[in-house]
Amino acid sequence: MFSRNSASILALQNNNIHLWTIDPQAVNETSVLNSLKNLLPPAEIERINRYRFPKAQHTALITRAFVRLVLSQYAQTAPQDWLFTISEHGKPELKNAPFALRFNLSHNDNLVICSVCLNHDIGCDVESLSRKISVEAISKRYFSASEYQNIKKLAPELQRAGFFEYWTLKEAFVKATGFGISQGLDTFSFEIGQAEPRKFNDNISLSFSPKSPVQNNQDWYSCLTYPDQTHCVAICINSGQLKHDFKLDIFSASELLSVFNGA
Numbered sequence: 413m414f415s416r417n418s419a420s421i422l423a424l425q426n427n428n429i430h431l432w433t434i435d436p437q438a439v440n441e442t443s444v445l446n447s448l449k450n451l452l453p454p455a456e457i458e459r460i461n462r463y464r465f466p467k468a469q470h471t472a473l474i475t476r477a478f479v480r481l482v483l484s485q486y487a488q489t490a491p492q493d494w495l496f497t498i499s500e501h502g503k504p505e506l507k508n509a510p511f512a513l514r515f516n517l518s519h520n521d522n523l524v525i526c527s528v529c530l531n532h533d534i535g536c537d538v539e540s541l542s543r544k545i546s547v548e549a550i551s552k553r554y555f556s557a558s559e560y561q562n563i564k565k566l567a568p569e570l571q572r573a574g575f576f577e578y579w580t581l582k583e584a585f586v587k588a589t590g591f592g593i594s595q596g597l598d599t600f601s602f603e604i605g606q607a608e609p610r611k612f613n614d615n616i617s618l619s620f621s622p623k624s625p626v627q628n629n630q631d632w633y634s635c636l637t638y639p640d641q642t643h644c645v646a647i648c649i650n651s652g653q654l655k656h657d658f659k660l661d662i663f664s665a666s667e668l669l670s671v672f673n674g675a
Contacts, residue, residue, distance in 0.1 A: 422485045427657045430528040432482045433639050434665040436474035447672040448477035451491045475524050481668045482526045501590040533650040535587030537580040547575045556601040580646035588648045599623045611638045
């Protein structure tokens with residue numbers, strides 16, 4: 413079983429956001445996969461086995477083990493000992509956190525991410541920039557009028573990337589609130605400003621329509637980052653009075669699996 417030294421536990425401050433990433437397809441050694449399965453309770457293994465396709469099962473296994481390994485970087489809790497619960501709106505939360513550790517997950521077949529912070533509601537989303545979608549149809553139907561117009565103002569070759577910036581931000585926000593898309597994706601609007609360097613942008617503001625169940629637009633911090641050439645990641649956090657005092661650090665989780673090499 414996995415164990416860790418208390419001296420290597422990562423410290424989190426109230427204004428820290430940690431983003432962990434892993435490519436699930438890069439994890440393919442049988443011994444490692446078997447060790448990861450040993451971190452999961454039978455109920456989670458059963459849910460993984462319900463997926464029809466092997467690739468989906470593989471991604472689900474990596475995702476579920478990955479979050480346990482990440483959370484154990486912050487506490488003297490073994491990965492297999494974490495207990496989870498589901499909120500009223502379907503958001504996974506920790507049931508046995510030793511302190512106010514918060515997290516959120518997002519994944520596709522080529523990248524899994526986990527965002528971690530203290531005390532604050534947090535949401536994250538990852539999208540492949542090569543994903544086939546109808547920018548015009550989706551943004552016109554589901555985005556706010558201002559977001560749709562902002563995308564339309566972009567040069568044609570930039571509209572796809574712009575769409576995914578708004579899409580990931582909106583997904584991250586509804587995951588952070590816990591309401592999900594049922595609150596209506598057009599009841600809140602992001603405004604994305606210019607930023608340098610291109611790999612990170614927190615020059616982002618948020619506003620709400622009268623129909624939104626959330627109205628505290630001054631209490632949200634949002635950022636965009638690009639972990640590689642093919643993915644866009646957004647993080648939204650209920651920041652309270654901290655607002656733009658957050659610091660984002662990005663970690664690769666591949667080294668977390670080194671303990672299983674040769675197992």
